[in-house]
Amino acid sequence: xxxxxxxxxxxxxxxxxxxxxxxxxxxxxxxxxxxxxxxxxxxxxxxxxxxxxxxxxxxxxxxxxxxxxxxxxxxxxxxxxxxxxxxxxxxxxxxxxxxxxxxxxxxxxxxxxxxxxxxxxxxxxxxxxxxxxxxxxxxxxxxxxxxxxxxxxxxxxxxxxxxxxxxxxxxxxxxxxxxxxxxxxxxxxxxxxxxxxxxxxxxxxxxxxxxxxxxxxxxxxxxxxxxxxxxxxxxxxxxxxxxxxxxxxxxxxxxxxxxxxxxxxxxxxxxxxxxxxxxxxxxxxxxxxxxxxxxxxxxxxxxxxxxxxxxxxxxxxxxxxxxxxxxxxxxxxxxxxxxxxxxxxxxxxxxxxxxxxxxxxxxxxxxxxxxxxxxxxxxxxxxxxxxxxxxxxxxxxxxxxxxxxxxxxxxxxxxxxxxxxxxxxxxxxxxxxxxxxxxxxxxxxxxxxxxxxxxxxxxxxxxxxxxxxxxxxxxxxxxxxxxxxxxxxxxxxxxxxxxxxxxxxxxxxxxxxxxxxxxxxxxxxxxxxxxxxxxxxxxxxxxxxxxxxxxxxxxxxxxxxxxxxxxxxxxxxxxxxxxxxxxxxxxxxxxxxxxxx
Numbered sequence: 001x002x003x004x005x006x007x008x009x010x011x012x013x014x015x016x017x018x019x020x021x022x023x024x025x026x027x028x029x030x031x032x033x034x035x036x037x038x039x040x041x042x043x044x045x046x047x048x049x050x051x052x053x054x055x056x057x058x059x060x061x062x063x064x065x066x067x068x069x070x071x072x073x074x075x076x077x078x079x080x081x082x083x084x085x086x087x088x089x090x091x092x093x094x095x096x097x098x099x100x101x102x103x104x105x106x107x108x109x110x111x112x113x114x115x116x117x118x119x120x121x122x123x124x125x126x127x128x129x130x131x132x133x134x135x136x137x138x139x140x141x142x143x144x145x146x147x148x149x150x151x152x153x154x155x156x157x158x159x160x161x162x163x164x165x166x167x168x169x170x171x172x173x174x175x176x177x178x179x180x181x182x183x184x185x186x187x188x189x190x191x192x193x194x195x196x197x198x199x200x201x202x203x204x205x206x207x208x209x210x211x212x213x214x215x216x217x218x219x220x221x222x223x224x225x226x227x228x229x230x231x232x233x234x235x236x237x238x239x240x241x242x243x244x245x246x247x248x249x250x251x252x253x254x255x256x257x258x259x260x261x262x263x264x265x266x267x268x269x270x271x272x273x274x275x276x277x278x279x280x281x282x283x284x285x286x287x288x289x290x291x292x293x294x295x296x297x298x299x300x301x302x303x304x305x306x307x308x309x310x311x312x313x314x315x316x317x318x319x320x321x322x323x324x325x326x327x328x329x330x331x332x333x334x335x336x337x338x339x340x341x342x343x344x345x346x347x348x349x350x351x352x353x354x355x356x357x358x359x360x361x362x363x364x365x366x367x368x369x370x371x372x373x374x375x376x377x378x379x380x381x382x383x384x385x386x387x388x389x390x391x392x393x394x395x396x397x398x399x400x401x402x403x404x405x406x407x408x409x410x411x412x413x414x415x416x417x418x419x420x421x422x423x424x425x426x427x428x429x430x431x432x433x434x435x436x437x438x439x440x441x442x443x444x445x446x447x448x449x450x451x452x453x454x455x456x457x458x459x460x461x462x463x464x465x466x467x468x469x470x471x472x473x474x475x476x477x478x479x480x481x482x483x484x485x486x487x488x489x490x491x492x493x494x495x496x497x498x499x500x501x502x503x504x505x506x507x508x509x510x511x512x513x514x515x516x517x518x519x520x521x522x523x524x525x526x527x528x529x530x531x532x533x534x535x536x537x538x539x540x541x542x543x544x545x546x547x548x549x550x551x552x553x554x555x556x557x558x559x560x561x562x563x564x565x566x567x568x569x570x571x572x573x574x575x576x577x578x579x580x581x582x583x584x585x586x587x588x589x590x591x592x593x594x595x596x597x
Contacts, residue, residue, distance in 0.1 A: 012331055026103060030097055037094050038167060044086065116330055119333070135213040137217075150320060154323060161309055201256060204259060205321045209322075278303040339406070342422075343420055344423060346422070355412075356412075357400070361373060369408065371396055381540070387553065393564075397562070398514055401544060431510050431512045434501045442486065446458070449481075456507055468503035469499055513543040527549075535555065559576055561581075563582060
């Protein structure tokens with residue numbers, strides 16, 4: 001799970017600095033390499049000025065006095081040697097800086113994505129159900145990529161620009177105070193313009209990130225529901241809906257890009273003013289003899305070196321704002337509270353499997369209670385069924401047993417221990433679960449069955465498949481257990497997916513087996529085979545079964561009838577028929593007795 005670190009909403013990048021201390025050494029190394037690289041990068045202009053000085057002044061040149069060499073040929077030779085050394089240093093430090101910056105970006109990207117994904121896994125199901133999956137995917141993928149791009153490109157560019165100003169400013173300060181002031185006059189204009197554009201760009205890129213989340217969510221939902229779209233010939237309508245969302249994303253980006261692009265002409269005009277001042281005033285000073293020709297040439301080159309990189313400030317600001325907005329969204333996701341945390345208590349082994357609900361009330365979010373004052377006991381080793389009309393609270397009760405949600409009041413106990421106090425290995429590790437909406441992972445049949453028990457042997461996987469009445473259809477597939485299952489199991493029928501999910505649950509040899517409409521998608525013959533297998537499989541474990549088809553639970557030790565979130569009846573199949581209440585009415589509807597009357 002993620003670290004419990006909050007972040008300042010106005011300083012997300014500073015929050016990342018505090019969060020990822022392990023990368024500080026790499027960051028410092030990258031800064032040092034970039035600094036040495038920038039110093040070496042500025043040196044060729046100084047060497048050009050020295051070479052011009054040698055040609056113009058001869059034996060009285062600066063380099064001649066410095067090295068004590070009279071021959072102008074020798075002086076130029078020394079300058080050539082120094083130039084080679086400078087270029088080697090520049091090339092080497094550029095390589096080191098690139099490796100360190102990119103390694104830093106990739107490392108933070110990896111750690112942040114894994115940490116955010118792990119945190120998302122621990123958020124309760126209610127959070128996931130209330131949030132578009134595409135929005136979460138956009139944060140885990142696109143936002144993390146935007147941040148990586150800033151760390152890889154934007155951060156080094158900011159450092160290089162700052163170093164450039166400092167180093168070139170030092171050269172100007174030594175050469176001419178007047179030209180220093182004139183050459184640097186455009187910089188405050190550029191800085192102030194940058195601040196103005198930064199404030200303008202920030203809300204624009206927040207809007208861009210929101211738009212891309214909407215687009216990702218729409219695409220993800222539509223691809224998941226492609227069969228429904230085709231069945232209702234809604235392709236044109238959905239294309240138009242995606243086009244509208246994509247247009248909103250394009251429009252948000254267009255506004256941001258226009259604002260960012262408007263900055264470049266301002267920078268060019270400032271560069272023109274600074275360069276013109278140096279060219280004219282420096283040239284006049286050289287003509288008067290107040291400024292050495294070699295130094296004048298250095299300053300002309302340096303003015304462009306100083307100001308021209310500032311044309312990239314707009315792009316750097318763009319990367320900064322995108323990275324900042326993305327970092328804020330990622331850290332915001334990491335700060336989503338885990339409302340169903342793991343307990344710290346481990347159950348004694350073996351787990352018996354007794355389930356008890358005492359005075360349980362529960363609901364979703366801020367809505368009304370869905371379950372009201374539920375009291376029921378499932379003794380270890382027994383099979384109990386939960387039945388009732390749609391919306392009566394059956395699946396909500398199972399979510400409490402599995403602790404996908406916590407009760408608002410009352411207790412859910414496993415072997416006499418409140419499930420909120422148990423660690424996940426004791427609670428969910430002792431349970432097998434088959435959901436109504438079965439999920440299959442892309443992989444082989446064997447991989448999907450062994451998902452909850454990766455160390456299972458081939459024989460154990462086959463035995464579980466046989467117990468779930470799945471072995472016959474598996475062996476009929478090309479490759480058998482090694483047959484490939486498409487993403488979400490789309491290559492299998494609903495009944496086949498249910499049988500594989502049942503085999504997956506049985507393979508865990510659970511103390512408690514939880515089945516939510518586990519045979520709803522199979523035919524009567526397969527259902528009968530599964531029921532026979534289940535009676536054998538559940539002989540040594542507790543089973544809680546939710547079913548609409550009452551024929552699947554008539555042999556349960558006890559059947560609980562829910563209505564509007566309350567237990568209204570409980571007993572065996574025969575006892576409930578004799579009671580002639582809600583269960584008996586449901587039985588008559590399903591068996592056709594009502595129609596026969």
